Amino acid sequence: MGAFIAFQDVTKKFGAVTVVDHLGLEISKGEFLSLLGPSGSGKTTILMMLAGFERPTSGSILLADRPITHLPPHRRQMGVVFQNYALFPHMTVAENVAFPLEMQRVPRAEITRRVDRALDMVRLSALKDRKPSQLSGGQQQRVALTRALVFEPDVILMDEPLGALDKQLREHMQLEIRDLHRRLGLTIVFVTHDQSEALTMSDRIAVFNAGKVEQIDTPQAVYDRPRTRFVAEFIGETN
Numbered sequence: 001m002g003a004f005i006a007f008q009d010v011t012k013k014f015g016a017v018t019v020v021d022h023l024g025l026e027i028s029k030g031e032f033l034s035l036l037g038p039s040g041s042g043k044t045t046i047l048m049m050l051a052g053f054e055r056p057t058s059g060s061i062l063l064a065d066r067p068i069t070h071l072p073p074h075r076r077q078m079g080v081v082f083q084n085y086a087l088f089p090h091m092t093v094a095e096n097v098a099f100p101l102e103m104q105r106v107p108r109a110e111i112t113r114r115v116d117r118a119l120d121m122v123r124l125s126a127l128k129d130r131k132p133s134q135l136s137g138g139q140q141q142r143v144a145l146t147r148a149l150v151f152e153p154d155v156i157l158m159d160e161p162l163g164a165l166d167k168q169l170r171e172h173m174q175l176e177i178r179d180l181h182r183r184l185g186l187t188i189v190f191v192t193h194d195q196s197e198a199l200t201m202s203d204r205i206a207v208f209n210a211g212k213v214e215q216i217d218t219p220q221a222v223y224d225r226p227r228t229r230f231v232a233e234f235i236g237e238t239n
């Protein structure tokens with residue numbers, strides 16, 4: 001078997017503008033891969049193509065050796081967490097987590113079982129009857145993460161999920177996500193423009209510049225042996 005997730009010569013254009021340019025990328029099962037690069041380098045577009053919300057202009061995407069390029073999002077078994085994780089204010093934590101399963105008409109008993117299990121995984125069970133306004137920012141972010149876990153996915157896609165949090169909470173959530181990754185054996189693709197976040201969290205980092213991979217390597221190698229001037233300068237920047 002090849003890589004768990006593979007982008008094969010994927011290009012994405014919006015009109016005449018090429019935002020992802022002949023991308024080849026392989027991700028192993030259980031890997032924590034960060035897509036790192038400045039704003040506008042194509043990271044979100046890559047995640048959207050993997051999630052199924054955008055189609056490549058050309059090229060293929062494989063999951064466990066199966067082409068998924070044209071599969072709709074709900075058939076990909078991937079959980080997605082965005083920065084602007086809107087929770088429904090009038091629903092409790094448990095209802096927020098149950099909502100996507102209700103939309104898919106999963107039977108009630110199965111919903112209860114999966115919601116309880118997912119809340120337990122992120123240690124939110126004690127807060128399940130609260131409304132979002134009664135939670136801290138970090139707890140709200142954990143609810144958003146639980147909403148992705150409730151599908152019991154193999155893969156979690158995260159787009160700047162900690163961008164809205166203050167520094168202390170951000171560092172705490174970084175540890176929690178790492179811990180979850182290890183405990184559940186998840187494959188995580190994590191979009192960030194924050195070098196230090198990518199360096200501390202990832203197994204490997206893919207550094208993007210204008211829709212192309214400049215380097216894909218372990219954090220140590222990217223830091224110690226940047227292969228291009230762009231990588232050296234981008235990694236060297238402080239926030």
Ligand code: ADP
Nearest residue numbers: 014019037038039040041042043044045046191
């Ligand atoms: P990043 O996540 O690295 O900030 P994006 O993937 O969001 O980069 O965007 C890459 C480029 O594609 C940007 O120039 C952006 O303006 C453009 N872009 C993204 N989505 C669309 C869209 N739906 N229509 C037109 N242009 C888009």
